[in-house]
Amino acid sequence: MSTKFNVLIIIGSLREKSYNAAIARQLADLAPDNLELVYAPSIGTLPHYNQDVENAGFPKEVQAFADAIRAADGLIFVTPEYNYSVPGVLKNAIDWVSRLRPMPFDNKVGSIISASGGAIGGARMQHHLRQVMVAMNVHLVNRPEIMVGTVQNKADGDGGKLTDETTLTFIGNHLKELARVLELHHQKQQA
Template structure:
């Protein structure tokens, strides 16, 4: 439970903007698989401008401030990332760069879980490891286990983007339960 006794509020971020994104579909599935006492709100990062410190110094653009406020109000964060060139997508890095600037960067002391889906066999393993490195610098608390790296994603969703693979649904449930427990342990 959150500090106020209410549900644990998780902000979910998909690192893919593509309409048919497997990672967006995984995040949507997670909202339905969340354990009792947890809500997942999906953050919009597609409207964030490219990071420019001159703009930040002049004042956060409204869409950036909205994103930062969303993260600050969350009890935990859930990243769902594809893997581009052995790392996270630029759009996700851009969102992290905007959110992580002073004052009061909202990743500090925040429990975080990571998962991702790809058509390949490794299921975003390298991207997730790069994201973990960033989270260390941001003083976030990434959940170590379970790791959810969904390979061959094209075989796990129907044409409408609905998760159809029960084993994958089970892995997502386990991750969300572990994030709930991790958050409660850190609270």
């Protein structure tokens, strides 16, 4: 029997009708049985990173977010692309967590899912987030990549659930690969 893994879902959008948040809510229906998916605290409550604030003590919202990351075996970032890159609110959250010691992201397994109204589904953001995750020492699943382009044509209404069966199958396969990589990472840590 395979190991059960706790996987933290980090949503990079604050918009109420975010397609990315809607996709994040569907992941539990698509995930293999050995992934226990939980949601990270909202990153919208974190103050802007400021070293003066850090020097006075990490805010409780930052600690809560970091604790959720520490408790997870794996991470799934579900996020849109803003101006060809990572949304500022997500980058801010990563910057805060990167300052803690021991660093909560260190040696985690992760994956990225993005959706956008454009044709390439957040590919440029994924490239940038992958660069940031190298600095965090997060081991990302490389394939299959999930970039849901023209998401508005694959969902039920504005910000609604995905209905496109091909996309749902592709996401399910991505989650199976995440589970496989988590198992390999777990075995390596136990050796």
